[in-house]
Amino acid sequence: MQVNGQFQPTIVAFCCNWCSYAGADLSGTNRLQYPANVKIIRIPCSCRLNPMFILRAFQRGADGVILCGCHPGDCHYTSGNYFARRRMTLLFNMLEFLGIERERTRVEWVSAAEGAKFAATMNDFVATITRLGENKRLEDLRCKSK
Amino acid sequence: MQEQVRAKAKALLESGVCDRILAWKTGEFFYDVTPAVFTSVEEIDRDLVYNAFCGANLSKYLIAESRKGGKVGAFLKPCDTYSFQQLLKEHRIRRENTYIVGVACEGMADIETIRAAGIKGVTGGDFTGETLTFETLYGAKTMARAEALAERCKFCKSKKLVIFDELLGEQGEEQDVGRFDEVKRLEAMSDEERFAFWQQELSKCIRCNACRNVCPACSCEKCVFDNPNSGVENKAAASSFEEQLFHIIRAFHVAGRCTDCGECSRVCPQHIPLHLLNRKFIKDINEIYGPYQAGADADTRPPLLTYETGDPEPRRGDAG
Amino acid sequence: MKQIAISQLGQLLDAMAARQTLYLPVDQGKTAQFNRYESGMELSKQLNTSRSAKDLFFPQVEHLADFQVEGTSITVKPRQQQEEDFILFGVRACDAKSFEILDRVFLAEPQDTFYAARRSHATVVTLACGAPEETCFCTVFGIDPADPAGDVTAWLTGEKLCMRANTKKGEKLLAALPLLEDGGEQAVVAAQAAIHAVTDKLPLKTLDLTGFDGEHLMEKFNSPHWAQLSESCLGCGSCTFVCPTCQCYDIKDFNTGSEIQRLRCWDSCMYSDFTMMAHGTNRPTQLERFRQRFMHKLVYFPANNEGIYGCVGCGRCLKKCPISMNIVKVIKTLGEGER
Numbered sequence: 001m002q003v004n005g006q007f008q009p010t011i012v013a014f015c016c017n018w019c020s021y022a023g024a025d026l027s028g029t030n031r032l033q034y035p036a037n038v039k040i041i042r043i044p045c046s047c048r049l050n051p052m053f054i055l056r057a058f059q060r061g062a063d064g065v066i067l068c069g070c071h072p073g074d075c076h077y078t079s080g081n082y083f084a085r086r087r088m089t090l091l092f093n094m095l096e097f098l099g100i101e102r103e104r105t106r107v108e109w110v111s112a113a114e115g116a117k118f119a120a121t122m123n124d125f126v127a128t129i130t131r132l133g134e135n136k137r138l139e140d141l142r143c144k145s146k
Numbered sequence: 147m148q149e150q151v152r153a154k155a156k157a158l159l160e161s162g163v164c165d166r167i168l169a170w171k172t173g174e175f176f177y178d179v180t181p182a183v184f185t186s187v188e189e190i191d192r193d194l195v196y197n198a199f200c201g202a203n204l205s206k207y208l209i210a211e212s213r214k215g216g217k218v219g220a221f222l223k224p225c226d227t228y229s230f231q232q233l234l235k236e237h238r239i240r241r242e243n244t245y246i247v248g249v250a251c252e253g254m255a256d257i258e259t260i261r262a263a264g265i266k267g268v269t270g271g272d273f274t275g276e277t278l279t280f281e282t283l284y285g286a287k288t289m290a291r292a293e294a295l296a297e298r299c300k301f302c303k304s305k306k307l308v309i310f311d312e313l314l315g316e317q318g319e320e321q322d323v324g325r326f327d328e329v330k331r332l333e334a335m336s337d338e339e340r341f342a343f344w345q346q347e348l349s350k351c352i353r354c355n356a357c358r359n360v361c362p363a364c365s366c367e368k369c370v371f372d373n374p375n376s377g378v379e380n381k382a383a384a385s386s387f388e389e390q391l392f393h394i395i396r397a398f399h400v401a402g403r404c405t406d407c408g409e410c411s412r413v414c415p416q417h418i419p420l421h422l423l424n425r426k427f428i429k430d431i432n433e434i435y436g437p438y439q440a441g442a443d444a445d446t447r448p449p450l451l452t453y454e455t456g457d458p459e460p461r462r463g464d465a466g
Numbered sequence: 467m468k469q470i471a472i473s474q475l476g477q478l479l480d481a482m483a484a485r486q487t488l489y490l491p492v493d494q495g496k497t498a499q500f501n502r503y504e505s506g507m508e509l510s511k512q513l514n515t516s517r518s519a520k521d522l523f524f525p526q527v528e529h530l531a532d533f534q535v536e537g538t539s540i541t542v543k544p545r546q547q548q549e550e551d552f553i554l555f556g557v558r559a560c561d562a563k564s565f566e567i568l569d570r571v572f573l574a575e576p577q578d579t580f581y582a583a584r585r586s587h588a589t590v591v592t593l594a595c596g597a598p599e600e601t602c603f604c605t606v607f608g609i610d611p612a613d614p615a616g617d618v619t620a621w622l623t624g625e626k627l628c629m630r631a632n633t634k635k636g637e638k639l640l641a642a643l644p645l646l647e648d649g650g651e652q653a654v655v656a657a658q659a660a661i662h663a664v665t666d667k668l669p670l671k672t673l674d675l676t677g678f679d680g681e682h683l684m685e686k687f688n689s690p691h692w693a694q695l696s697e698s699c700l701g702c703g704s705c706t707f708v709c710p711t712c713q714c715y716d717i718k719d720f721n722t723g724s725e726i727q728r729l730r731c732w733d734s735c736m737y738s739d740f741t742m743m744a745h746g747t748n749r750p751t752q753l754e755r756f757r758q759r760f761m762h763k764l765v766y767f768p769a770n771n772e773g774i775y776g777c778v779g780c781g782r783c784l785k786k787c788p789i790s791m792n793i794v795k796v797i798k799t800l801g802e803g804e805r
Binding site: 051052055056058059072073079082083085086087088089090091092093094095096097098099100101102103104105106107128137138139140141142 | 329332333337338339340341342343344345370377378384385387388390391394395397398401423426427430431434435449450451453454455457458459460461462463464
């Protein structure tokens with residue numbers, strides 16, 4: 001969206017309840033700043049992320065989507081993030097195959113103790129998407145706010 | 147081959163091995179054959195055909211047929227057997243209610259390819275040799291069999307019958323004929339070019355669902371796109387996003403299970419090369435997680451239902 | 467009768483497009499589609515478009531209205547209807563006939579104003595068929611592919627494009643095209659004879675529709691053949707969406723986040739959720755859905771419309787059905803030995 005003539009990206013961050021969601025909390029309590037562009041959606045495990053969620057986030061106006069989960073080996077449910085990793089690898093490749101910019105999607109492993117990493121990740125991702133510009137290739141014009 | 151298929155079908159019914167036979171039924175013309183169930187020798191003598199246009203994959207019908215009670219005999223081509231084995235693996239078909247006759251395949255001709263080559267108004271002909279001869283409203287025409295093959299048959303991955311109770315013809319081999327060449331060509335394009343390519347193709351989609359309904363891997367009892375409570379059911383494809391969503395999800399949902407039978411592209415009334423989406427997934431799976439062919443065996447776990455702790459991370463765009 | 471050299475076809479299309487928006491069949495990959503004309507586009511040489519010409523009057527998605535909700539009040543904003551004249555060029559005889567069938571549905575009271583607006587603003591230029599194919603059976607429904615209806619009828623006769631106005635609208639269009647010169651009657655007679663020489667050979671021309679009428683409704687409905695005919699139907703909507711006469715639709719609301727858009731979209735009686743309402747008991751199996759499609763075209767429609775069938779014999783469903791089940795097979799199976 002445009003704010004005062006400047007592009008402000010909308011970022012949707014799907015965060016695992018057991019790690020990065022708490023990591024986001026921690027970055028808050030540590031007073032580490034990350035941009036307000038990031039809208040967090042809590043999911044029970046990174047593995048819960050249906051590819052449909054990502055596509056619909058783009059439909060509803062996201063310019064970038066990031067998935068944050070537990071570090072490989074640390075999944076609360078033992079192996080959910082390993083499955084998520086395979087799925088996202090293939091899905092991101094497919095999006096790129098359809099001509100959608102690879103930078104718009106990302107996976108990052110952030111534990112509950114890594115408040116600083118969460119804030120740094122979000123700062124970096126927002127900067128990347130701001131450089132990249134508005135999502136035009138996976139948009140639904142009907143949903144662009146008037 | 148038709149005589150062999152007919153004789154086998156009749157023998158299976160008469161001997162009581164099978165109660166029903168799933169095969170192809172003659173149409174108005176030589177090419178418009180329909181999958182059909184035969185229950186009597188008379189029907190087989192009258193209607194059963196096996197010719198160069200029996201492209202339809204019969205495995206999908208076995209999901210329903212194998213649950214009807216009694217034993218159904220089915221004639222499966224090599225690519226159909228991959229689908230069949232994959233469905234067995236997913237517990238969608240009751241093996242004990244089926245009897246599979248594997249039929250060796252030389253590749254199926256495609257009437258749309260023939261029409262596109264300018265042979266129109268075809269009413270009959272001879273399709274047994276290396277050169278197909280056509281009778282048309284506008285005189286006799288010929289075309290090399292190799293030219294008239296369906297796209298998927300030109301790039302046939304395997305002539306091997308992976309599961310059968312009985313074999314008609316010679317067992318074949320897996321082969322490498324460059325089926326990923328077109329995927330590689332697209333990968334080599336810039337993002338802009340690929341985007342333009344797919345927008346052009348997907349914009350033709352009329353949301354008829356033929357690609358989904360014909361797909362042996364698409365065997366959900368109720369598809370998310372038909373469920374009004376899913377939030378994505380949308381017959382009104384009013385935005386190009388709708389086609390992107392539908393086709394990405396369709397291909398993703400069968401990733402790791404798609405045997406590359408090519409039915410999706412065969413049935414598309416708009417000739418969208420949908421198999422390229424599936425092949426992209428297959429190619430990536432092969433390259434990243436090691437060679438895998440869905441339906442090739444009964445035991446290997448599908449690549450999206452397993453993992454290695456050392457799997458690579460999804461590649462990042464900004465890191466190159 | 468007017469005529470123009472084929473070498474000048476591009477100029478003629480430019481002249482038409484300069485007056486009004488022009489739609490015509492152009493090649494798009496392996497198939498042809500009706501597209502908005504831009505200078506330089508070439509008229510497709512294919513016999514027929516993949517989707518029919520009904521798209522121009524009854525598009526796959528029609529935006530009917532928007533609803534804006536503010537507090538407790540809802541503002542309804544109707545969407546604009548067709549207000550500009552346009553020309554639809556290159557419609558074949560079968561598709562031209564399908565407009566009459568759609569008119570009976572959409573122009574009957576209460577009139578469908580979106581459809582009516584498009585119809586009234588259109589000038590239809592039909593084009594006689596050059597080379598009918600084996601899937602054609604329009605003659606069964608009394609259609610002459612050598613003399614299609616429409617406001618203007620056109621023939622490609624070797625070196626010329628000949629045009630004849632059939633209505634006031636058509637006369638107005640031809641009068642406004644000074645490129646055209648008089649003549650062409652002889653060439654058209656020869657072209658028609660050539661087309662008829664082919665239609666005489668069409669394999670499906672003897673299709674017999676005896677018994678498909680309101681009188682035999684129950685007999686057809688209860689026929690035991692439906693089970694076998696429908697058994698391999700995949701339940702996709704290919705036949706419906708390429709059909710020039712299928713006219714069923716659904717109405718869907720889409721929440722954009724800031725408003726509700728009301729969309730009318732094509733629906734298919736082959737779909738499991740067709741006519742699904744709160745009672746949840748629409749047609750339960752593919753047999754009923756399959757039967758509905760053909761009973762509608764071959765029995766219910768003629769019973770309610772002076773014997774006019776809901777099929778024009780364009781042959782699209784013969785070419786597009788994934789498993790090659792189609793209206794011709796239904797007519798032959800139910801027609802024979804049933805009376």
